[in-house]
Amino acid sequence: MLQTLFYIPPSWFGVPGAIGWVLLCGLWLGIVAIRDRANLKAEFTATLPIIVVGCIAMMFLLPKLAKDGIDPADPLGDPINRGLAIRGYGMMLMLAVLSGMSIVFYRCRKIGYPTEHIFRLAVAMILCGMLGARLFFVIQNHDHFFKPEASLIETVSGIFDMVGGGLVVYGSMIGALLASALVVWKWKLPVWMTADLIAPGMALGLAIGRIGCLLNGCCWGGVCDVQLPAIEFPAGSPAYMQQLYSGELLGIETEAIANEPGFFRVTDPGNGVGKEIGLTEGETISVYTGLDADRVRYLIGTPKAGFATMEVVGDRIGRSKVPMTKLRQRSNGVHPTQIYSSVNAFVLCLFLWFYWHVRRNDGEVMGLMLILYPISRFVLELIRNDESGQFGTELTISQWVSLLTIACGVGLFAYARMFGSRAEVPKLVTQQDA
Numbered sequence: 001m002l003q004t005l006f007y008i009p010p011s012w013f014g015v016p017g018a019i020g021w022v023l024l025c026g027l028w029l030g031i032v033a034i035r036d037r038a039n040l041k042a043e044f045t046a047t048l049p050i051i052v053v054g055c056i057a058m059m060f061l062l063p064k065l066a067k068d069g070i071d072p073a074d075p076l077g078d079p080i081n082r083g084l085a086i087r088g089y090g091m092m093l094m095l096a097v098l099s100g101m102s103i104v105f106y107r108c109r110k111i112g113y114p115t116e117h118i119f120r121l122a123v124a125m126i127l128c129g130m131l132g133a134r135l136f137f138v139i140q141n142h143d144h145f146f147k148p149e150a151s152l153i154e155t156v157s158g159i160f161d162m163v164g165g166g167l168v169v170y171g172s173m174i175g176a177l178l179a180s181a182l183v184v185w186k187w188k189l190p191v192w193m194t195a196d197l198i199a200p201g202m203a204l205g206l207a208i209g210r211i212g213c214l215l216n217g218c219c220w221g222g223v224c225d226v227q228l229p230a231i232e233f234p235a236g237s238p239a240y241m242q243q244l245y246s247g248e249l250l251g252i253e254t255e256a257i258a259n260e261p262g263f264f265r266v267t268d269p270g271n272g273v274g275k276e277i278g279l280t281e282g283e284t285i286s287v288y289t290g291l292d293a294d295r296v297r298y299l300i301g302t303p304k305a306g307f308a309t310m311e312v313v314g315d316r317i318g319r320s321k322v323p324m325t326k327l328r329q330r331s332n333g334v335h336p337t338q339i340y341s342s343v344n345a346f347v348l349c350l351f352l353w354f355y356w357h358v359r360r361n362d363g364e365v366m367g368l369m370l371i372l373y374p375i376s377r378f379v380l381e382l383i384r385n386d387e388s389g390q391f392g393t394e395l396t397i398s399q400w401v402s403l404l405t406i407a408c409g410v411g412l413f414a415y416a417r418m419f420g421s422r423a424e425v426p427k428l429v430t431q432q433d434a
Contacts, residue, residue, distance in 0.1 A: 001217040001237050005091060007083040075298035076307065092212030093167075097126055099208055100201035103353070107197060112425050117187055121198070124179040132175020133167035134159070140168060140397055169206060169377075170401045176202070190423035192363030192416060196356060199369040203349035206373070210342035221335025221383045223248075230333030236297025240331040244296075245287045247312070249327055252279065262286050266314075277312060277320040285314040289324075301329040335383045344376045361420030363412055370409025374402035 068079035101122050108115050138145050138159050145158050180198065184191050213219040217237035224230035233239040243249045246256070246264050251272035254264035263286050269279035279285065289296065289310040299305050308324040351372070352365050359365055381399045390397045 001233050002088045002215045003217060004085045005088050006086050008086065009083040070294045070298050072298050075295050075302065075304055088215030089212040092215060093209055096205040096208035096212070097122075100205035103204060103349075104198055104201040107200075107356070113193075113197065114426065117183075117189055117194075117426070118197070120187070121180055121183045121194070124183050125176040125198075128179035129172040129176035130167070132178070133169070133172035136168040136171020136174070168398075169209070170398060170405075173202070173405075189426055190362065192361075192366070192420065193423045193425075196359065196362055196365035199366045200349050200352040200356070203345050203352055203369065203373070207342050207345035207349060210338050210345060213341075214336070214338035219338050219341070219384065221337035221340075224333050224335045227333070229336055229339070231336040231339075232330040232333050234297065234331075235300035235327070235329055236293040236295075237331065238293075239334055241293050241296070243331050244289070244310075244327065247274070247285060247287055248332060250274065250287075250312070250322065252285070254285065257284065273312070273322055273326055277314075277322070278317050279312075279314060280316065283314050283316055285312055287312055299324065300327055337380055337384050340380055341377075344380070345373070348372055348376075361416045362423055363416030363420050367409050367413030367416055370405050370412060372409075374405040374409070378402040378406075 069082035069085075071077055071080045101118075104118055104122070105115050107113075108118050146155060150158070180194070181191075183189070184194055210219070217233055217239060220233065220239040240249070245262065246252075247254050247266070251270040252266060252274040253268035253270065254266055257263050257265055263284055266274070266279055266281055266283045266285060269275055269281065269283075287310060289308075291299065291308065299308060305324045305327075309321045310324060312320045312322055314320070348369070352369055355365055355368060378399050381396050381402075384396075390400060
């Protein structure tokens with residue numbers, strides 16, 4: 001897990017950000033002057049607007065985007081300005097988009113399909129995919145975003161705050177497919193040929209994007225009793241905090257209580273903390289730390305942990321204080337479902353890529369994408385531990401969507417096989433022609 005790759009500080013080695021930006025661009029021009037003196041003037045002309053915009057951004061935008069963070073040297077102290085955080089999740093999403101687009105462009109050039117159309121399609125799919133992924137997450141967790149006591153500004157800012165993640169793959173897929181349908185209709189492109197072209201790129205994007213989930217610590221699996229492939233997440237990670245609040249990190253076995261988030265029913269108090277504070281089987285408990293995940297991350301395993309306590313609140317025990325030193329530095333081992341999902345999507349990408357050559361009609365590749373990915377996602381949901389059942393069943397919202405997507409995929413594949421055909425490669429259509 002590596003949520004933050006690095007920080008862009010408001011000042012570089014004591015030099016204000018704008019001056020540091022100018023020095024960096026000057027270094028670039030110096031390298032160009034040494035390697036290609038003939039083009040120095042052209043490089044300077046091209047770089048000057050970037051320098052000006054960069055200076056303005058560093059002077060005015062960076063201080064507003066930079067956020068206070070925990071001081072690693074004093075986790076219980078006041079927050080400090082750590083600069084602009086560059087997140088591993090966001091970087092992997094960017095790499096996923098570029099990689100997916102690259103293989104689609106490669107195939108388009110091979111068959112003579114105008115890449116200009118694919119570029120328009122990619123831009124629309126990226127924007128609508130991100131919007132759909134966020135909306136799906138907000139709807140799925142509406143209780144968290146739409147609180148009665150929150151103001152309109154707080155609600156809206158929370159909906160668009162994606163610094164720590166909060167995107168759902170299925171929402172991204174739905175948004176991207178809707179956007180692609182609009183672009184295909186506007187530019188009169190062959191629908192199913194275009195769908196077959198983008199399907200492997202979508203699978204590759206999923207494969208790389210899931211590595212971002214691993215860096216972010218989200219989408220984790222349930223407890224894995226086998227040393228391999230179990231993975232232990234660090235203190236402060238989502239998996240760690242869930243195990244902390246459920247009492248699992250304290251050696252207490254519990255089960256979630258329906259419609260009562262944050263409360264758990266004790267199934268086995270264990271021989272550790274549960275026994276010390278007098279927990280009994282069947283008692284309802286809730287764990288409070290008074291600390292956010294970042295403070296827990298920097299606190300556990302340091303001498304400062306001796307100054308912090310948490311509370312285990314129960315029906316019979318009341319409020320029992322437990323020292324934070326009782327906590328281990330890493331979570332209990334869980335299934336690395338992010339890696340499972342990544343490997344699965346990469347294998348799917350390879351299968352779709354080579355199936356292109358043996359398909360009988362257009363639409364079969366996308367049909368297989370809509371069948372095979374949901375099947376694997378449905379199975380992976382059985383060992384994931386970050387979603388609860390919906391509609392009065394044990395099936396998560398992703399499993400319900402998987403069933404619907406499989407039905408659509410089967411219908412598309414059957415239609416393509418029985419009634420489909422192979423379209424001709426389209427010619428480039430200009431805006432005036434459209």
